[in-house]
Amino acid sequence: MFSKAIVKIPCKNMVHGITTANLGQPDYDKALYQHQNYIRALQSCGLEIIVLEADENYPDSTFVEDTALLTPRCAVITRPGAESRRGEITAIQGAVAAYYPHIESIKAPGTVEAGDLMQVGSHFYIGLSERTNSTGAAQLIAILQKYGMTGSTVTLEEVLHLKTGVAYLENNTLLACGEFIGKDTFAKFNILQVDAEESYAANCIWVNGTVIVPFGFPETKSRIEDAGYPTIAVDVSEFQKLDGGLSCLSLRF
Numbered sequence: 001m002f003s004k005a006i007v008k009i010p011c012k013n014m015v016h017g018i019t020t021a022n023l024g025q026p027d028y029d030k031a032l033y034q035h036q037n038y039i040r041a042l043q044s045c046g047l048e049i050i051v052l053e054a055d056e057n058y059p060d061s062t063f064v065e066d067t068a069l070l071t072p073r074c075a076v077i078t079r080p081g082a083e084s085r086r087g088e089i090t091a092i093q094g095a096v097a098a099y100y101p102h103i104e105s106i107k108a109p110g111t112v113e114a115g116d117l118m119q120v121g122s123h124f125y126i127g128l129s130e131r132t133n134s135t136g137a138a139q140l141i142a143i144l145q146k147y148g149m150t151g152s153t154v155t156l157e158e159v160l161h162l163k164t165g166v167a168y169l170e171n172n173t174l175l176a177c178g179e180f181i182g183k184d185t186f187a188k189f190n191i192l193q194v195d196a197e198e199s200y201a202a203n204c205i206w207v208n209g210t211v212i213v214p215f216g217f218p219e220t221k222s223r224i225e226d227a228g229y230p231t232i233a234v235d236v237s238e239f240q241k242l243d244g245g246l247s248c249l250s251l252r253f
Contacts, residue, residue: 001208005047006095006251010035010062011054017242018060018082020160024241031238035062038249041232045207047252052095058088062239063248066113066131067092069124069140070253073147075100076140081111081131092251099253104143110136115161115248120168124151125185127162154185163247167204169211173227175220177202192223203245205252212246 010031017026039049055061060082067089069076075096077089089105097103106112116127117140124144126137134153141151158179159165166186167175174186177194194202201217204224213221215235224231236246 002045002047002252004050004099004253005042006050006052006064006092006253007035007039007042007249008052008062008064008091009054011056011059013056013059014062014242016059018084019242021241021243026238026241028238034235034238035249038234038236038246041212041234042207042250042252044232045210045212047207050095052091055088055091058085060085060242060244061088061091063115063242063244064088064092064251065248066115068096068251069112069114069117070096070100070251071119071124071144071147071149073149074102074104074143076112076143077103077105078112078114079106079108079110079136080113081129081133082113085113096251102147104146106136106139109133110139112136112140113161115163116156118162118166118168122149124149125162126151126153127156128153129156129159129161131161152185154183160243163203164245165199165202167202167206167247169204169206169224169227169229175202175204175224190227192227194220194223200240200245203247205246205250207252214240214246 113131116132118125144151174189175192177199198217201220204213211229215233
């Protein structure tokens with residue numbers, strides 16, 4: 001169960017953020033409105049929200065998830081694979097320090113973005129991607145083991161981040177699409193399949209029993225509800241234009 005979440009207000013420069021989506025430039029005012037609705041969804045699930053101010057120096061900094069891994073036993077400050085994002089960790093480290101006495105960090109030449117990290121109990125699946133390399137993964141596994149947790153790697157072939165294509169919904173249930181359907185690594189899970197045309201909806205977040213889903217993907221939403229989860233749909237279209245999803249916008253702990 002989570003009690004808090006860290007979010008960061010989108011900056012005006014978000015319109016110049018990193019993207020491969022080819023969906024056009026984000027509407028900044030609309031993004032602010034959607035971000036407020038996202039915060040309200042988290043609050044409705046019982047979370048206290050820590051809001052960080054916008055930082056115009058880092059267009060992608062609203063995607064706070066990539067900069068830290070918050071576990072029940074320690075925090076790990078990452079080293080983003082996108083060089084333009086590495087300065088984002090300073091503000092996150094300051095915010096996290098108020099809640100975590102034990103803070104570790106990934107060192108060069110390792111890179112880790114926490115969009116590549118999926119927690120299942122005390123185990124963490126680590127996606128090896130363009131943003132997370134094997135050196136960073138090895139450092140993270142060593143840190144996890146230091147605190148009595150474990151980690152293993154998953155090689156990505158198609159998606160930007162691991163959680164672009166999979167989401168753990170607790171209760172041994174995994175939401176998955178594309179390359180992750182039928183993957184041996186995840187054979188032990190009950191798989192809820194996301195159709196290719198709704199692949200963006202694979203990035204959902206489980207928050208205290210409720211699943212927050214992106215608005216506009218009815219088949220995926222229905223499958224999650226049919227599996228017994230209440231859902232909240234939140235429109236994050238302007239963040240989708242920057243390759244960002246629901247999990248990217250908060251650090252939940």
